[in-house]
Amino acid sequence: MADTGVKDEPAAEREPAAEREKDPEYLLTLERGLTVLRAFNQQRPEMQLSEVAAATGLSPAVARRCLNTLVALGYVGRHGRRFLLRPEVLVFGSAYLASMNLEQVVTPHLQALRDETGDSASMATLSGHDILYLVHVSTNRHIRIGASVGTRFPAHATSLGKVMLAHEPAPALADYLAKANLTRFTERTIINREELASRLQRVREVGYDSALDELDYGIVSVAVPVRDKEGNVCASINCSTSTTRISQDELVRTRLPLLRTAARGIEASLQQWPFLMHSLARN
Missing domain, CATH: 3.30.450.40 (GAF domain)
Incomplete structure (x- = not known):
């Protein structure tokens, strides 16, 4: 059965953002890209750039760069001015299920x-x-x-x-x-x-x-x-x-x-x- 999307909330942070950003090993750009991926759900299968920025709390410029990168990697598709997930994102979940x-x-x-x-x-x-x-x-x-x-x-x-x-x-x-x-x-x-x-x-x-x-x-x-x-x-x-x-x-x-x-x-x-x-x- 399909996910109903009852809840729409990013994953909780295991440590405060300020502490994470002080860590020289922490990649803020990776966090932002994953945040963009997680913004798509049953209620938001397609979004324009402004909607992605609003859903993630990122600036439009940062959201645009994340989206363009994800499009180039094949995880996000573009339909006119709207963005949507592509099947390639399933590799993340399937890798966990298979490896565990x-x-x-x-x-x-x-x-x-x-x-x-x-x-x-x-x-x-x-x-x-x-x-x-x-x-x-x-x-x-x-x-x-x-x-x-x-x-x-x-x-x-x-x-x-x-x-x-x-x-x-x-x-x-x-x-x-x-x-x-x-x-x-x-x-x-x-x-x-x-x-x-x-x-x-x-x-x-x-x-x-x-x-x-x-x-x-x-x-x-x-x-x-x-x-x-x-x-x-x-x-x-x-x-x-x-x-x-x-x-x-x-x-x-x-x-x-x-x-x-x-x-x-x-x-x-x-x-x-x-x-x-x-x-x-x-x-």
Whole structure:
């Protein structure tokens, strides 16, 4: 299923911009080029130069140079006065998937979950203030908001995201709670920062999160953490389905043991693929 583009936000900065720019090894021009690539999404498949500048916060002159370079490299195309991504950009995502062996390491565990429950099963990590889907095993059942590898959703509105946020180091979580845009998607979406902090504390205590009608109506999910060999949370996995199939209480009761078994299986598999574990590390 296609990325719905619910969230439109650049990747969060792991360190302040001023600190990065002091680093002599840091290439600001590369950052700007990547920012331009990330500006295109479902809502903005084509943009004029002025729109790219507005979307990225770059000056028109800098945006123009970035675009011209990306056009020359084959990552961006030009249609009249409008710019758009070209298929060549897919090499970045496909290189990650191929080199990290996600299909071999993670997918079998999620497929087993899907086959036993009939639910969609996913694995995600944090990317800025969003979750980023790394693996998704879907069913034939239609849900209004679909997901696929590379889909991003706001972390606060998902069970996957709240599991990840709950296990962030205290400074990172405080920064998130201070800066994140807590968009309301339904009447059940948590947009109060104190309420979200309390929810995350509860997630840490019980070891899972369940979301009902938080990202969209009619969707219920439950998620658990995946840990590296040091015990740090490096990803989360969930089961997700329609509220017409099952109640939230029943979903948690029946899926939670299966998810925890799948998480242990993934953790064991990660031991055999240390480079994937290193890639998922949150530090």
